[in-house]
Amino acid sequence: MANQNLRENDEPLLIADDLSKSFGKIIACQDVSFKLYPGEILAIVGESGSGKSTLLQILSGQQSSGQGRVSYRMRDGVTRDLSTLGEAERRFLFRTDWGYVHQDPAQGLRMAVSAGANVGERLMAVGWNHYGRIRAAASSWLERVEIDVARIDDTPRTYSGGMRQRLQIARNLVTQPRLVFMDEPTGGLDVSVQARLLDVLRNLVRELHLAVVIVTHDLAVARLLSDRLLVMKGGQVIETGLTDQVLDDPAEHYTQLLVSSILSP
Amino acid sequence: MSVMIDVTNAQKTFTMHLQSGIELPVVRGVNFQVDAGECVVLSGPSGAGKSSILKMIFANYRCGGGRVDIRHQGTLIDIATAEPRQILNVRRSTIGYVSQFLRAVPRVATIDVVAEPLIANGVTRAEANDRAGRALHRLNIAERFWQLPPATFSGGEQQRVNIARGFISDLPILLLDEPTASLDAANRAVVVGLIAGTKRKGTAIVAIVHDDEVRRQIADRIIDVTGFTAAA
Amino acid sequence: MSSPAYNFAYLDEQTKRMVRRALLKAIAIPGYQVPFASREMPMPYGWGTGGVQVTAAIIGPADVLKVIDQGSDDTTNAVSIRKFFVKTAGVAATTATEDATIIQTRHRIPERALGEHQVLVYQVPIPEPLRFLEPRETETRRMHALAEYGLMHVKLYEDIAKFGHIATAYDYPVKVNDRYVMDPSPTPKFDNPKMDNCAAIQLFGAGTEKRIYAIPPYTKVVSLDFEDHPFVPYRFNAPCELCGSEDSYLDEIVTDDKGGRMFVCSDSDYCEGRQAAGHTGSLISAPYKERAARG
The missing domain is CATH 3.40.50.11310 (Bacterial phosphonate metabolism protein PhnH)
Incomplete structure (x- = not known):
C-alpha cells in the first residue's frame, strides 16, 4: 500500500507541455511547461492581464491552447492528452476527479437550490441514489468547511461571501477529486474571512492529499498555501521555484518588484 | 561519523534589479561539513552572511554556485540543484529550521502549529498533540494558551513556540537562527538542554547564536564566516 | 371566398x-x-x-x-x-x-x-425537464446528449429536504x-x-x-426516485362521489364557502361509463381528510 502510494506520487498528475495561446496580437501565454505531482500545490502569480487566468482555463480544458499539450494521469493510471478526451469523458473528469473553485461563488454554485443539494449534486451525478446517504455526506462536508449543519436547507443566497466560498469548496471536494483548480479563491473577501477560508483550505488540501493549481495575485495567499510558484508576466513564466525561495530570494526584476510591493508579506 | 551536510564552494550574490541591477555579493567559497551529532555555530558580525548560509542549506535561498549536499534518507542530495518536490521531501523528513521569527497562519492554534510537522510525517493527531503539549510544557508555555493562535503572543513566547515546533520531530538536521535571542535565562537554559538532547540523538546542528554563554555551551566547533564574506 | x-x-x-x-x-x-x-x-x-x-x-x-x-x-x-x-x-x-x-x-x-x-x-x-435548474438551452441539450442527469435528482432532493417527501405532484420526470x-x-x-x-x-x-x-x-x-424515497403515485384517499371508484384520479371540487368539498373522477368518460354500468358514489359531500396514499 505504502509502496504503491510512493509510486503513485512519483509520477506527475498533470503535465503542461509548451502551452501557448494568443488572441490576435495579444499573447495570453507562451511556452508554459511544468509538471504537477499528486499532493502538490502550485500557485500562479502575476498582475492582472499576465495570462494566469487564461492559463488556468487551458489547464482545466475549458479553453483550447493554440499550441502545446496538457496531459493528465487518469484514475486508471493512464496519462492522456486532454485534447483527445471526448466531451463526455472530459465533463466526467471535471465533476469527479477535478474541482474548479471560481472567484465568484455564484459562478460555481447553484444559487437557487439548497446548500445540501449543492454539495450532493456531484454525488447524484455519479449515480448516488439514496437520499439519506447523500444528505449525510453533504452534512459531513458542511462540517468540514465549518458551515453550521442547521443551514443545510438554506440556499447560498442567504449565505455570506465567506460561507459561499466554503460551500463551493465543499461542493467541489465531495467526490474526492485529486486535482483542484482555484481562480483567486480569496478575492473579494474581508481579511478575517480570508484567514478562515485559507485555514480551511490548507487543512483540507493536506488531509486529502490534493494537488492544486491556484491562481492568485496575493503573494501572502501563495505563501500560505503553495509549495511551488510560477511567476507570470506578459504571458510568460519568468520565474519558478519553491514558494519561499521565490518570495525570499527573487531572482527576476519583475519578481523583485512584485515582492517589494507587498504591504505585509 | 557520517557527514550530514557538505557545503562545497557555495556562493551567494544578490542582484538588486530595483537598484539598477547592482550585484550584492554575500558569501563565496563556502566550504564546511557537519557530522551527525555535531553542533556547528556560525560566527561573525552582522551582515557577514551567517543567515544566508543557513538559508542556503535550507534551500530558502538559491546558491549562485557550488554544492550543498544533504544526507537525505541515506543518500547525498545537492539541495542547490534539487527539484522543488525533492527539497520539500528533504524538509519534511530531514531538515528542520527554526527561524528568527515565527511565521504562523492566522487562526491556527498554538498546539496545532507545533504539532504540524509531526502530522505532515504521518503521526496520528492524538500522538502529535500529546508530543506538542509536552514540548510546549517544557518551554514554559502555559496550557491555557495552547488553543490560542500564537500571533497574539509576545516575541519571546512566539520564539518558544517556534522552537517547540522546530525540535518536535527529531529530524537528522536542525538549523537554528538565533534561537535564544529574545529569551530569558531560564528559557535559554531549556533551549540549551534541548540542543544537547538532540545532539545525543545524532542530529547535526548548524546554529547562529550571539549569546557567548549559549555558544560556549552548545558549540562543538565554531566556523568564522568572515572568511567566506565576499567583498562588495 | x-x-x-x-x-x-x-x-x-x-x-x-x-x-x-x-x-x-x-x-x-x-x-x-x-x-x-x-x-x-x-x-x-x-x-x-x-x-x-x-x-x-x-x-x-x-x-x-x-x-x-x-x-x-x-x-x-x-x-x-x-x-x-x-x-x-x-x-x-x-x-x-x-x-x-x-x-x-x-x-x-x-x-x-x-x-x-x-x-x-x-x-x-x-418540454425541458432540466429547465428548472439549468436555464441555458445549450447546456441542457449537452446534458441530454451526454446523459448527465444528476441535476434531475437535485430537484427531487430539494423536495425531500423541504417537505420530507418528493412533493412534485405533476410534471414528474x-x-x-x-x-x-x-x-x-x-x-x-x-x-x-x-x-x-x-x-x-x-x-x-x-x-x-x-x-x-x-x-x-x-x-x-x-x-425517477431515490432508493429510500421511492416513487409513489398520489391520489386523494377517497372514492369518487359520483361513481364510487376507488382507483381513479380525483378532482377536488369546492362546493361552498364553508369548507365543503367533494371528490369526483377527473376522467369524465370513465366516471360516466361506471355510472351507466350501475356504480354509484355517496353523492353526499362529506369532508374527507386529505392525505397521501402511501406505500
Whole structure:
C-alpha cells in the first residue's frame, strides 16, 4: 500500500507541455511547461492581464491552447492528452476527479437550490441514489468547511461571501477529486474571512492529499498555501521555484518588484 | 561519523534589479561539513552572511554556485540543484529550521502549529498533540494558551513556540537562527538542554547564536564566516 | 371566398410533412426532444398549439378524435379543439375513450387502458425537464446528449429536504427506454405508471417551445426516485362521489364557502361509463381528510 502510494506520487498528475495561446496580437501565454505531482500545490502569480487566468482555463480544458499539450494521469493510471478526451469523458473528469473553485461563488454554485443539494449534486451525478446517504455526506462536508449543519436547507443566497466560498469548496471536494483548480479563491473577501477560508483550505488540501493549481495575485495567499510558484508576466513564466525561495530570494526584476510591493508579506 | 551536510564552494550574490541591477555579493567559497551529532555555530558580525548560509542549506535561498549536499534518507542530495518536490521531501523528513521569527497562519492554534510537522510525517493527531503539549510544557508555555493562535503572543513566547515546533520531530538536521535571542535565562537554559538532547540523538546542528554563554555551551566547533564574506 | 379556406386539418401538406418527419425522429429516439418549426395556429399559445399541430399532422378522414382537458371532455379547451378538427378535417369526434383512435390530452391520461390502435397526443407547455435548474438551452441539450442527469435528482432532493417527501405532484420526470429523461407534461404523477409499457403511441407537442418528442408502444418508462424515497403515485384517499371508484384520479371540487368539498373522477368518460354500468358514489359531500396514499 505504502509502496504503491510512493509510486503513485512519483509520477506527475498533470503535465503542461509548451502551452501557448494568443488572441490576435495579444499573447495570453507562451511556452508554459511544468509538471504537477499528486499532493502538490502550485500557485500562479502575476498582475492582472499576465495570462494566469487564461492559463488556468487551458489547464482545466475549458479553453483550447493554440499550441502545446496538457496531459493528465487518469484514475486508471493512464496519462492522456486532454485534447483527445471526448466531451463526455472530459465533463466526467471535471465533476469527479477535478474541482474548479471560481472567484465568484455564484459562478460555481447553484444559487437557487439548497446548500445540501449543492454539495450532493456531484454525488447524484455519479449515480448516488439514496437520499439519506447523500444528505449525510453533504452534512459531513458542511462540517468540514465549518458551515453550521442547521443551514443545510438554506440556499447560498442567504449565505455570506465567506460561507459561499466554503460551500463551493465543499461542493467541489465531495467526490474526492485529486486535482483542484482555484481562480483567486480569496478575492473579494474581508481579511478575517480570508484567514478562515485559507485555514480551511490548507487543512483540507493536506488531509486529502490534493494537488492544486491556484491562481492568485496575493503573494501572502501563495505563501500560505503553495509549495511551488510560477511567476507570470506578459504571458510568460519568468520565474519558478519553491514558494519561499521565490518570495525570499527573487531572482527576476519583475519578481523583485512584485515582492517589494507587498504591504505585509 | 557520517557527514550530514557538505557545503562545497557555495556562493551567494544578490542582484538588486530595483537598484539598477547592482550585484550584492554575500558569501563565496563556502566550504564546511557537519557530522551527525555535531553542533556547528556560525560566527561573525552582522551582515557577514551567517543567515544566508543557513538559508542556503535550507534551500530558502538559491546558491549562485557550488554544492550543498544533504544526507537525505541515506543518500547525498545537492539541495542547490534539487527539484522543488525533492527539497520539500528533504524538509519534511530531514531538515528542520527554526527561524528568527515565527511565521504562523492566522487562526491556527498554538498546539496545532507545533504539532504540524509531526502530522505532515504521518503521526496520528492524538500522538502529535500529546508530543506538542509536552514540548510546549517544557518551554514554559502555559496550557491555557495552547488553543490560542500564537500571533497574539509576545516575541519571546512566539520564539518558544517556534522552537517547540522546530525540535518536535527529531529530524537528522536542525538549523537554528538565533534561537535564544529574545529569551530569558531560564528559557535559554531549556533551549540549551534541548540542543544537547538532540545532539545525543545524532542530529547535526548548524546554529547562529550571539549569546557567548549559549555558544560556549552548545558549540562543538565554531566556523568564522568572515572568511567566506565576499567583498562588495 | 368561394373555395374552402383551409387544407384538410388546417395545416398545409408541407407543414404536415415537416411535423411528421419530426415525429418519426422522435419515435426513433424515445424521449429525445426534436426541434420543429412550430406554426402559428388560430388559437393562443398555451392552448395546446403543439398538440394541435401533432394531431393535424397524423389525423386522417377515418380517425375518431377525443379531446380531453384535465380528464374532462367538456371543458373549454377540449371543446374548442374538438370543434376545430371536426370543422377543418370533418372527422368524427367521440368522448368514449375506447372508440377514439386519436386522443389529444391536456394534463391527463385516460383511466381506461389504451390499445395498440390508439395514439395519445399530449399538449406540452415546457418540454425541458432540466429547465428548472439549468436555464441555458445549450447546456441542457449537452446534458441530454451526454446523459448527465444528476441535476434531475437535485430537484427531487430539494423536495425531500423541504417537505420530507418528493412533493412534485405533476410534471414528474421519467426516464424513457433507459436513456433520455423526459418531462411527461403537467400530468399528475398518478398517471406516470400508465406511460410505462403502454400499448398506444404517445406523442408530445410543445408549440411555444417548438419541440416534439415521443414514446413508442411498449417502451419502458421509469419515474425517477431515490432508493429510500421511492416513487409513489398520489391520489386523494377517497372514492369518487359520483361513481364510487376507488382507483381513479380525483378532482377536488369546492362546493361552498364553508369548507365543503367533494371528490369526483377527473376522467369524465370513465366516471360516466361506471355510472351507466350501475356504480354509484355517496353523492353526499362529506369532508374527507386529505392525505397521501402511501406505500
